Amino acid sequence: MDFTYTEEQKMMKDAAHGFLKKVCPNVEWYLEMDKDEKGYTDELWQGMAELGWMGIAFPEKYGGIGGDFLDLVVLLEEMGYKAVPGPFFSTVILGGYTILEAGSEDQKQELLPKIATGELIMTMALTEPGTTRFDPFLVETEAKENGDEYILNGTKLFVSDANVSDYMIVAARTAGNKLSRDGITLFITDSKSAGIKMSLLKTVAGDKQCEVVFNDVKIPKANVIGMVNEGASAIEKTLQKAAVGKSAEMLGGCHRVMEISVAYAKLRVQFGKPIGMFQAVQHHCANMKMATEQSNFITYKAAWMIANDLEEAPKFAAIAKAWVSDAYKKVASIGHQILGGTGYIIEHEMPIYSRRAKAGEYAFGNPNYQRDLIATQIGL
Template identity: 55%
Template sequence: MDFNFTDEQKMLRDSARGFCEKMSPMGYVLEMEKSEKGYTPELWNAMVELGWMGLIIPEEYGGVGMGFMDLIVLLEEMGRMCVPGPFFSTVILGGYTLLTGGSEEQKNEYLPRIAAGELVFSFAYTEPGMIKFDPSHVTVTAKAEGESFVIDGTKLFVSDANVADFIIVSARTSGEANDKKGISLFLVDAKDPGISITQLSTLAGDKQCEVVFKGVTVPKANLIGALDDGWSVMEKVMLYASVGKCAEMVGGSMRVLDLVLDYCHQRVQFGKPIGVFQAVQHHCANMAINLQGSKFITYKAAWMLDEGMPATRICASAKAWVSEAYKRFVILGHQVFAGTGFMVEHEMPMYSRRARAAELAFGDAPYYRKVVAQDLKLG
């Protein structure tokens, strides 16, 4: 188990860092928060040219054929500069769902188009009835009618549904609302006239949507995985998504620490740079400690997933730890910057807002503590 980056990963990191700093400065990110779409074709096409959309897609489906650890390197750099757009929804939520549960026909039809940047995907799995995160709570129904299924119901907080070409939908085909058995996954055309999409106002300015399905007909060929067994696919994809989100949080932490250290050298009080004062030093030291812990638990989880090892406990531990560490991180950053760090023109609010959103994405720390407890056979 070696967490040092390979030469190829170092090249990917350096290339991604230069690209993200050039293409996603603070002004651009804030502008995209206000825009309806949330990204520009120039950014998307530039990422396509670099091969990022096909990074984890096997070569036989038109991709680059690299591993999840390589994607983690990229996601760190994207998180470091808060790169906007539907990359995460398309490559991880769309790509890994198809790779995990898709038929050979589905893989051949959609994966090459994802790699080419021709399609944007979204994944609809959370619902209005959830009082806490529980992706097995599914009340949206899919009823068989001849050679099709008819989907009805509402999904909430669907990332990038406003720009998606296809939405992967978890729907109940049997059982009760919280049964894991009886959930099925469907690939749905986002432009179907029976679908209405409403953008939600969010703290982080990301593009979360309410998606309402009214009599949406989906052919049986669009079923992903086995009927009533969509949970086995969702569970695996959520591991990739949670660790991928950890990588983004690690990248954001790296950027905040850089900003804080620069400020500690530049800001002078009582005739001295504030970095010489013990209280400020302790804040910075605690930030560095949080970052180191977040890095290594994220890398270990990603490595275990890459190696095909049982990884539920380490992935859950990573998401629980990194979510709370990033929250502590930005609080310490604000304390060092004081009033300056609360100005809209400053970068700190951009990262603190995203820390809160990332904490909740794919499950918060209490949810993953429950997952760890279950893995320990405690309930």
């Protein structure tokens, strides 16, 4: 057993910390990014690419650095700590990892090196208006075979960063009924294709989630990922990584909220002493610390399991996402309580985190969804 970062991970973590502090300078900047159509700056994206972040977990033969999922999680934690906006998560985890795990050799050769250099932005389109909750396997978007092509019709919702993407991996029905896991096929879809209409959804965290409508969109057969009708298992694998990756981001957020709240409790004087001297406030802080510690270890354990391809990885991915989602929500709400009115003001850092905590909770399956997965995993 060992609870330490490798030397490389430590260096990377420090470098990330310094870089992100510089490119995400202040609250005003975040508020601008919220309003901005694109939602991030070239300085941020290019800088990350130059540091090699997009290719951190991909093999060297595809232009990557040859690290593993744990290395990526170290970075995501730092990004969560700084609440970094932009399409990194969508591109690397939803796009890149899906190609790496399920794509053909040609697709890997073609796309992964471009992802690694920051040339390509990708995402994945799963959820549909036909469901009232997160259910990646309710797919009514239809792909019909037509010669060398498929013709795609349907609507996808909550597609992160579709507005800035070059390609989307779209889950569409090629057989079976709307809830059947068999009969889902994944298509690499050029986001600029004729027949695609996108609009930004206005969301609590100001992140860029889109509605994407496909109207007779033509996709070459060569763009199918893996086998026709057998996309579900690739979706599942990507979602496990997404759940743990999102947990890592939320963990970073927990750390930052705890840091600013504890610092404030030490400085803010009321009734003649720092409020952090009152046990009521101390117990709030202790609760943050406990929830964050648990988040830390469960995130890294799940990531370690994925990196080592262990049998229990799916269970631990769900446990991590269930726990950290609840923990971040709790930590953010305690943060607000300690910071009082100050933290309720839009120019304060705190709302950035509580809004992201909410987005994170519902991304890739909320805790109830995850607990249902866990129940199945433990034999119920």
